[in-house]
Amino acid sequence: MSQLVFVYGSLKRGYALHSLLAHSTFVGTAVTESLYRLFDLGHYPGLVEWPAGLAVHGELYDVDEATLVELDAAEGVADELYVRREIRLQYPPSERQVHAWFWLGRVRNATDCGDHWPARATRPHLPQ
Numbered sequence: 235m236s237q238l239v240f241v242y243g244s245l246k247r248g249y250a251l252h253s254l255l256a257h258s259t260f261v262g263t264a265v266t267e268s269l270y271r272l273f274d275l276g277h278y279p280g281l282v283e284w285p286a287g288l289a290v291h292g293e294l295y296d297v298d299e300a301t302l303v304e305l306d307a308a309e310g311v312a313d314e315l316y317v318r319r320e321i322r323l324q325y326p327p328s329e330r331q332v333h334a335w336f337w338l339g340r341v342r343n344a345t346d347c348g349d350h351w352p353a354r355a356t357r358p359h360l361p362q
Contacts (some may be wrong), residue, residue, distance in 0.1 A: 235299065237297055237299075238261065238331070238332045239294070239295050239332065239340050240264055240292050240293070240321050240332050241265065241334070242292035242334065243279040243281075243292075243351050244279075247293065258298070258301055259295060261295060262293070262326060263325065264291075264326060266290045266321055267289065268288055268289045268290055268321065270282065270283055270290045270336040271287060271347070271348060272273060272304075272348060274344055274345040274347050274353055275339075275344055276353075279337075280316075281321075281334060281336050282337050282341060288348050289324060289349055290296075291350050294328075296309055309335045314338055315337070315338060315339065316336060316337055317338055318334070318335050319333060320332065
């Protein structure tokens with residue numbers, strides 16, 4: 235059985251981990267509900283739920299179970315860096331559940347990227 239996943243950082247086309255999606259189907263670009271923010275963690279971003287959330291831009295893929303296992307490993311799920319869970323999209327509408335990887339660490343000193351990574355412009359740090 236396959237799973238729809240929303241990617242917003244190093245798994246996107248043109249970025250370091252995109253090759254992990256080589257056997258997956260690109261569904262298209264996607265935008266979340268205005269419930270989340272991205273923070274720059276260095277070579278990759280962290281997605282978090284946020285009270286002043288924005289509609290985060292990314293890509294949607296249909297992946298198989300074997301790829302999910304690889305992606306969980308790459309995202310550090312076993313090390314409790316990220317957790318894969320449901321995310322709400324506003325576009326494209328989907329009757330299927332969509333998952334994304336949410337950052338579990340602090341974002342206190344991270345640069346706020348807002349709705350897009352890499353950041354389009356430098357934003358001030360926001361306290362957690």
